[in-house]
Amino acid sequence: MIRGLYDWTLRWSGSKQAPVALGALSFVESSVFPVPADVLFVPMCLARPERAMRYALIATVTSVLGGILGWAIGHWAFHALALPILDFYGKAAAFDALKARTGDAAILTMLVTSGLSHIPPMKVVTILSGVVAFDLKLFIVSAIVARGGRFYLLAWLLRRYGVRIATFFETRFKWIALAVLAVVAVLVALYEVM
Template sequence: MSEMIHSLEVWLLEYGVWGLILVSFADSSFFPIPPDVLLIPLSLANPSSALLYAFYTTLASVLGAIFGWFIGRKIGRPVLIKIFSEEKILKVEEAFNKYGPMAILIAGFTPIPYKVFTIFAGVSNIPLRILVIWSIIGRGLRFFLEAILIMTLGAKAKPFIEENFTMVTIVAGVVLIALFLIYKLLQKRKQVV
């Protein structure tokens, strides 16, 4: 399976920016290959265009998230009902409606499979504008950070990203969750007072 995915990555890389746009769109809704595998080599080959590639990746990823949302809206619930009980689905929906924007942001920034969150946003009836706003922020942070690292570190960026980027995004995600929970706690205290 990994050989097939690697062959697909190499094939898509031959299409340059169009391959990057296609993968970025598809990754946010149904495809198993993250756009980073094309964004990084394209940006390393042409560092002066790294920010432009990050923009294309972010834009296509957000458009793919919208498509994932529509998948969730149209066919997500019927499929989930065949796999899980209605009670479990409602519990997850309740949590997603409560923490959805933060979940979308964190999934967009970290290596968590983003497509799961875009589809579930549709299933949970998260407003499309919420998905779009938090997708732009999460995906934009991720891809522009990679582009800036490539522009700053040059060829050293690839091993740095491969070895450290996952941990950096996870730590940043944990910090975001902590800040969000502190914010919610402070909001509750204001309501009590």
């Protein structure tokens, strides 16, 4: 099944509609859909490395817009829309646990780690941000920085190193995500001390 999905994304990544599909996937991934945009973004960058930065722009803009939709769902339609979505994905308990630990610093940390490494999932953080009425301007800026940083760095690495860097990330993703989480935790702790 995974090999079939991989082959499908490689075929799709070379099509004329790939940028539109990437934008749609990035948008829904930030608010309601469980599949990260990377499944299309990485093969697209590998297939057309000269367009990697353009793909990063598409993924960043649509991901931030999708995040704003997630924030709006959490803020204005949590019980009608978000709670059924969380129940459907089996994430309601995880959401409640995250909500119990929220404050501005916690939300900001989750936005950054989610934007960079999908831990916790972006859609959970965007909805949670709306539920707790996290400042929308700060939300947008942090989403641009985190998601843009992720997509542009990945695009640059894929342009420069190609398949070698993709293989490196695939085999070490958990360790890289933990390292990013540790760095963000240290930065937040330093921020709170100052």
